[in-house]
Amino acid sequence: MLILKFSALxxxxxxxxxxxxxxxxxTVIILVVAAGYGIFINLNIFQSWIGFVLLLLTLLSEVGARGLRILTTRPYRVSRRYSIDTSVCNLAGIIIASALLGSFVGATIWEIVVGKTLLARLDMIGKILIRLxxxxxxxxxxxxLMIIIIVKYMMYTL
Incomplete structure (x- = not known):
């Protein structure tokens, strides 16, 4: 029983x-694991209000957050994928250039090669990243919240 609880958690x-x-x-993974745990242990432990709240939180998370992301990042001309890729790749480029060439030379070369093109859009990329x-x-x-509800009302009930 303890192994099952640990695996589910x-x-x-x-x-x-x-x-x-x-x-x-x-959140879909969390919902499926909770339903599987409820069915495997005892169907009575998976009460209808718990299922409704978990389903509501899943819909809010998956549909609502995606809609919020699209709504908040739409006014910008830079795509979401470009913002993430640019930030990650440039950070990695700074680290690698500094590691291979030394901190001063690496940062200088990065600034000469990449910095000119990135700094023009850095403000817009930063706004998109904050919204993401x-x-x-x-x-x-x-x-x-889903995990807290599952643990409190399904796994450790009296």
């Missing part, structure tokens, strides 16, 4: 980590 925490990625359905982080935060909070 472990998979739910993997789902919670998946809520931070834009294309992974972390806020959207991921909404999904993370929904997933965390």
């Amino acid at each position: 472990f998979i739910m925490f993997i789902g919670l980590a998946c809520t931070l990625a834009p294309r992974l359905y972390g 982080i806020l959207t991921a935060g909404v999904r993370l909070i929904c997933g965390l």
Whole structure:
């Protein structure tokens, strides 16, 4: 029984980590694990109000957060994928150039080669990244609330 609870919690925490990625359905993973746990242990433990709240949080997380992301990033001319890729690749480029050539020479070469093109759009990219982080935060909070409800009312009931 303890192994089953640990396994279910472990998979739910993997789902919670998946809520931070834009294309992974972390809250759906949490919902499926909760339903599977409820069916496997005892069908009476999966009460209707728990199922409704978990389904509502899943819909809010997946549909609402995606709609929020599209709505908040639409006015900008730079795509969401470009913003994420540019930030990650340029950060990695700075680190690698500094590691290979030394901090001063690496940063100088990065500034000469890449900095001119990036700095023109840095403000717009930063605004999009902040909005994407806020959207991921909404999904993370929904997933965390789901896990708290599952643990409190399904796994450790008296």
